[in-house]
Amino acid sequence: MYDFAYHRPSSVADAVKLLASDPDAKVMSGGMTLIPTLKQRLAKPSAIVDLSGIKDLVGISVSGSAVTIKAMTTHAAVAASAEVKKAIPALAAMAEHIGDAQVRNRGTIGGSIANHDPAADYPGAVLALGATVHTNKRKIAADDFFTGMFSTALAPDEIVTAVEFPIPEKAAYVKFPNPASRYAMVGVFVAKGPAGVRVAVTGAGANGVFRHTAMEEALAKNWSPDALHDVGTAEEGLNGDIHASKEYRAHLVGVMAKRAVAKAG
Amino acid sequence: MPKVSLTVNGKPASAEVENRTLLVELLREHLRLTGTHVGCDTSQCGACVVHVNGASVKACTMLAVQCEGAEVVTIEGLAAPDGTLHPMQEAFREYHALQCGFCTPGMVMSAIDLVQRNPQGLSDREIREGLEGNLCRCTGYHNIVRAIAAAQQVMHGKVKELPRAAE
Numbered sequence: 001m002y003d004f005a006y007h008r009p010s011s012v013a014d015a016v017k018l019l020a021s022d023p024d025a026k027v028m029s030g031g032m033t034l035i036p037t038l039k040q041r042l043a044k045p046s047a048i049v050d051l052s053g054i055k056d057l058v059g060i061s062v063s064g065s066a067v068t069i070k071a072m073t074t075h076a077a078v079a080a081s082a083e084v085k086k087a088i089p090a091l092a093a094m095a096e097h098i099g100d101a102q103v104r105n106r107g108t109i110g111g112s113i114a115n116h117d118p119a120a121d122y123p124g125a126v127l128a129l130g131a132t133v134h135t136n137k138r139k140i141a142a143d144d145f146f147t148g149m150f151s152t153a154l155a156p157d158e159i160v161t162a163v164e165f166p167i168p169e170k171a172a173y174v175k176f177p178n179p180a181s182r183y184a185m186v187g188v189f190v191a192k193g194p195a196g197v198r199v200a201v202t203g204a205g206a207n208g209v210f211r212h213t214a215m216e217e218a219l220a221k222n223w224s225p226d227a228l229h230d231v232g233t234a235e236e237g238l239n240g241d242i243h244a245s246k247e248y249r250a251h252l253v254g255v256m257a258k259r260a261v262a263k264a265g
Numbered sequence: 266m267p268k269v270s271l272t273v274n275g276k277p278a279s280a281e282v283e284n285r286t287l288l289v290e291l292l293r294e295h296l297r298l299t300g301t302h303v304g305c306d307t308s309q310c311g312a313c314v315v316h317v318n319g320a321s322v323k324a325c326t327m328l329a330v331q332c333e334g335a336e337v338v339t340i341e342g343l344a345a346p347d348g349t350l351h352p353m354q355e356a357f358r359e360y361h362a363l364q365c366g367f368c369t370p371g372m373v374m375s376a377i378d379l380v381q382r383n384p385q386g387l388s389d390r391e392i393r394e395g396l397e398g399n400l401c402r403c404t405g406y407h408n409i410v411r412a413i414a415a416a417q418q419v420m421h422g423k424v425k426e427l428p429r430a431a432e
Contacts, residue, residue, distance in 0.1 A: 005284065032326065102326075
């Protein structure tokens with residue numbers, strides 16, 4: 001690892017000031033991707049701005065219509081939250097199966113979506129549930145947030161502060177984990193709620209998470225696994241690699257989607 | 266160089282480190298607590314698992330400076346001062362849950378966190394899933410799972426003495 005300056009601000013305003021004053025500084029939330037990246041010398045930030053000292057960025061609140069999770073809330077906290085389990089059980093179940101126990105104890109929702117790893121689970125939930133991403137500057141709709149693999153609409157000095165999920169009528173997430181790494185080779189999050197029927201696919205797209213509009217149309221007419229029987233998935237734009245070809249991933253999208261609809265009930 | 270002050274196994278500790286120093290390097294190289302191992306150094310194997318503020322973490326994937334003011338417990342901090350082993354350590358011994366022993370400190374630390382978070386008790390399958398972040402290349406996990414299943418009974422106060430392994 002190359003050395004760097006280290007800052008642990010206690011407010012979002014101070015964190016933003018540090019980022020604005022140094023274009024080569026990087027934000028760190030749980031560090032579950034950033035620290036391994038630094039260890040491999042794949043990144044050489046001048047400074048790390050660690051958000052773990054900002055108490056105001058941790059917590060979960062539930063209103064009648066939405067679950068709001070602050071950015072530094074860990075996956076373990078979301079998975080164990082009785083409030084989330086009650087309001088959006090699919091979200092708690094998804095958080096319970098991210099990485100391993102130690103990653104869930106450190107990794108955060110804000111870090112996961114800001115990083116937008118194409119195999120990450122959270123982007124699927126954010127997109128399918130039609131969530132709103134809150135930052136220090138504005139509110140961003142999920143449809144506008146994810147702009148490509150490892151890229152988002154966030155400006156360099158913009159920090160995710162919370163994610164607001166509308167409570168759906170039904171939702172479920174099913175993934176096909178790589179047998180060795182356990183990363184999602186394909187994950188499909190389906191939801192039916194105030195934002196209509198939405199289907200988000202993670203793990204498969206070369207540009208990261210995406211919505212499957214053909215499946216959404218079919219499920220809007222008939223919410224059942226059978227409705228997806230004749231809905232294909234284009235191989236174009238999918239990832240093909242040592243773990244799975246494009247053709248296999250396209251097939252898995254259909255299988256995971258059917259299982260997700262069945263699970264949602 | 267930055268100075269980090271924390272509590273390790275109930276005692277205050279401090280060291281001068283670099284910002285890039287990992288928690289596991291602080292423990293092993295500065296504090297000479299070599300019970301915490303480095304296996305893969307890529308956050309996969311779990312040999313370096315310790316508890317930070319009560320949660321299991323991979324000490325190779327956390328910076329030492331992030332532990333300022335934190336309470337850290339390592340494998341060295343589990344046994345009582347008179348040498349009485351923690352029920353999880355005792356269970357690993359009783360059930361022969363190790364062969365070479367390299368993964369054992371991390372296994373034990375992960376297992377204790379897993380059991381503490383699940384007071385309702387864990388099935389064998391749940392124990393196996395809970396150990397996803399720990400790799401053992403000797404045992405095939407069978408005896409590790411048996412040890413944890415037995416230790417949880419003691420830790421939850423269901424039994425006073427660790428159930429003996431079958432002869």
